[in-house]
Amino acid sequence: MNSSTELSASADDEIYKCLDLKSPKSFFLFAGAGSGKTRTLVTILNKFRTEKGKELCLNGQKIAVITYTNAASDEIKRRLEFDSTFIVSTIHSFSWELIRPFQHDIREWIRKNTKTELKKLEEEQRRGRAGTKAFREREEQIKFKRNRLKNLDNISRFTYNPNGINNGKEALNHAEVIKITADFLSLFPLMQKILISSYPILLIDESQDTKKELIEAFFKIQENFPDKFSLGLFGDTMQRIYTDGKIDLGDNLPKDWAKPAIITNYRCPKRVITLINKIRSDVEEHEQKPVDNAEDGVVRLFIVDSNNIPDKDLIEKNISSLMAEYTSDSLWESLNSNVKILTLEHHMAARRGGFFEFFEPLYSQDKLKTGLLDGNLSGISFLTQQILPLVEAMRANNEFAVAKIMREYSELLDEENLKESETPIEQIKKTGESVDSLLKLWDSGQEPSLLEVLQLVGELNIFPIPENLIPVTYYSPDEDLGDDEEEPQDKDEIIDAWRAALKCPFNQLEFYTDYISDKSAFGTHQGVKGLEFPRVMVVIDDEEARGFMFSYEKLFGAKDLSDTDIRNINEGKESGIDRTRRLFYVTCSRAEKSLAIVAYTKNPEAVKNHVLSEEWFSEDEVIDMNLFLSE
Numbered sequence: 001m002n003s004s005t006e007l008s009a010s011a012d013d014e015i016y017k018c019l020d021l022k023s024p025k026s027f028f029l030f031a032g033a034g035s036g037k038t039r040t041l042v043t044i045l046n047k048f049r050t051e052k053g054k055e056l057c058l059n060g061q062k063i064a065v066i067t068y069t070n071a072a073s074d075e076i077k078r079r080l081e082f083d084s085t086f087i088v089s090t091i092h093s094f095s096w097e098l099i100r101p102f103q104h105d106i107r108e109w110i111r112k113n114t115k116t117e118l119k120k121l122e123e124e125q126r127r128g129r130a131g132t133k134a135f136r137e138r139e140e141q142i143k144f145k146r147n148r149l150k151n152l153d154n155i156s157r158f159t160y161n162p163n164g165i166n167n168g169k170e171a172l173n174h175a176e177v178i179k180i181t182a183d184f185l186s187l188f189p190l191m192q193k194i195l196i197s198s199y200p201i202l203l204i205d206e207s208q209d210t211k212k213e214l215i216e217a218f219f220k221i222q223e224n225f226p227d228k229f230s231l232g233l234f235g236d237t238m239q240r241i242y243t244d245g246k247i248d249l250g251d252n253l254p255k256d257w258a259k260p261a262i263i264t265n266y267r268c269p270k271r272v273i274t275l276i277n278k279i280r281s282d283v284e285e286h287e288q289k290p291v292d293n294a295e296d297g298v299v300r301l302f303i304v305d306s307n308n309i310p311d312k313d314l315i316e317k318n319i320s321s322l323m324a325e326y327t328s329d330s331l332w333e334s335l336n337s338n339v340k341i342l343t344l345e346h347h348m349a350a351r352r353g354g355f356f357e358f359f360e361p362l363y364s365q366d367k368l369k370t371g372l373l374d375g376n377l378s379g380i381s382f383l384t385q386q387i388l389p390l391v392e393a394m395r396a397n398n399e400f401a402v403a404k405i406m407r408e409y410s411e412l413l414d415e416e417n418l419k420e421s422e423t424p425i426e427q428i429k430k431t432g433e434s435v436d437s438l439l440k441l442w443d444s445g446q447e448p449s450l451l452e453v454l455q456l457v458g459e460l461n462i463f464p465i466p467e468n469l470i471p472v473t474y475y476s477p478d479e480d481l482g483d484d485e486e487e488p489q490d491k492d493e494i495i496d497a498w499r500a501a502l503k504c505p506f507n508q509l510e511f512y513t514d515y516i517s518d519k520s521a522f523g524t525h526q527g528v529k530g531l532e533f534p535r536v537m538v539v540i541d542d543e544e545a546r547g548f549m550f551s552y553e554k555l556f557g558a559k560d561l562s563d564t565d566i567r568n569i570n571e572g573k574e575s576g577i578d579r580t581r582r583l584f585y586v587t588c589s590r591a592e593k594s595l596a597i598v599a600y601t602k603n604p605e606a607v608k609n610h611v612l613s614e615e616w617f618s619e620d621e622v623i624d625m626n627l628f629l630s631e
């Protein structure tokens, strides 16, 4: 056993001792990036299962583990061999399972909460200016809330889907489920007793980003029942990147809590560890050490002057070649397959990944954003699960796959239709001809638009077109749609967005599908939390990101702090710089071998001076790309 493994083993032991059913203890694990928090969690739980699982089971109890994403929950369940000693779920699923039996209390909570919100909105509306967008939106909200109150007593059961869209008058939304759970846990002693008697041990992964209302409720329960309930927090406060986590988590912990720490970083090479230690050192003391046999690793900062409207694709290509040279790792050359490219916003990945024309019109509609990113947007699954696989199978001449998709989704080969048909053989033949006609769109190397493909799919009856895409697929914007009642404003905007998106070349659908299923080379700074990659390129470009939550220009000293930043800093509150620093820590700490940071900036000199004076990089690690490009 080497010295670093011994250190993490002692944290494992300390945590394991807390999971004592007769004398439970709570704990907060202090551990930075790449320190194996998930491995620690799984190791101690597997040990618990072997040694004390039976006892827990005889008491009719389980250990609850809360994860940040469904993917993390599936991974942990798998590593615990789906053992029933544990209930592993996301905070939304866990909360819903706790509150769903209390239908009457949910109704009364909704009634009280809706009345309060309605009162606030009506007050704002009285003061608001008629005709503005905000006024119209409030009007809609008021109408919705009044209706909700009117219908409340007709609802027999509230419903909720933790993983999807919650429509319909019985449905609770995600934020409501969290608030209701936090309120019930804080206010109802019965609810607290149910929690601790069902789950005497509750462990939370990524606790820094777990909803603060709930974390606070769990803290309160732990305080009320210190000898009956163990709350265990895994996570890293430096990696808090969402706004709903508890800001001061880890500070002022109760005296009787255990505070184990892991200082080994098992993921990153030495140079990356010194960089992330430096980034972190401005905020807190937590210096990580590499494993004994860690590689040296390579880090470079490439500064690009964004005043000169740079050709970013070319620059990033050049940077990947330079990295291949600096690292002697030729895989850097194949930027789009062997390097993980992290952009701040999805539209930046869409532009670099070749699916911008499809993505941008839909992404600019607030109502479509979430569904577009998780692939559940109405119309999207039709494109990604029916159209794209059919086209791919056709183009690969895979008749078996074509037949499978057609049998599954096409009315032409629907078993009932075939049975009823007088000429089933003829119908199968016609189906084959339809598929061949569709394939002709790609004749002589052309790339049809997504709209052309959909129109032909509809004309040939290959698949039924989903209802929301019918107006987009069959009518051009100038066509008279008849004198039906006028559609609400937002509906037109959504149809227009789809119209614009479907004009893109078909292959953009492929690139988009790869992106949302995490198969592409691109990811966002926030989306790669918890992941790791051998070669990482972090693209920093505030101007292109168009966001307001993060400012790398300020973090890198290229832009002055605003009055609000200064006020926040003076008052000890969180500033945009703090948020950006943590995000920078997350992105840099994903690298297993080498790391390139590409900073587009309005003030290259200031960035260089700043990073050198902060000792984040040495002089020879900072590359002025403009000097390079003008050579």
Ligand SMILES: Nc1ncnc2c1ncn2[C@@H]1O[C@H](COP(=O)(O)OP(=O)(O)OP(=O)(O)O)[C@@H](O)[C@H]1O
Pocket: 005, 008, 031, 032, 033, 034, 035, 036, 037, 038, 039, 236, 239, 266, 267, 529, 530, 531, 532, 589
């Ligand atoms: N004790 C260990 N010995 C060897 N390798 C380890 C050990 N613990 C973790 N690792 C490896 O180190 C890497 C980082 O582990 P993991 O992703 O669990 O860290 P983490 O603390 O969750 O990181 P982050 O917070 O940065 O996402 C993984 O590749 C993991 O397999």
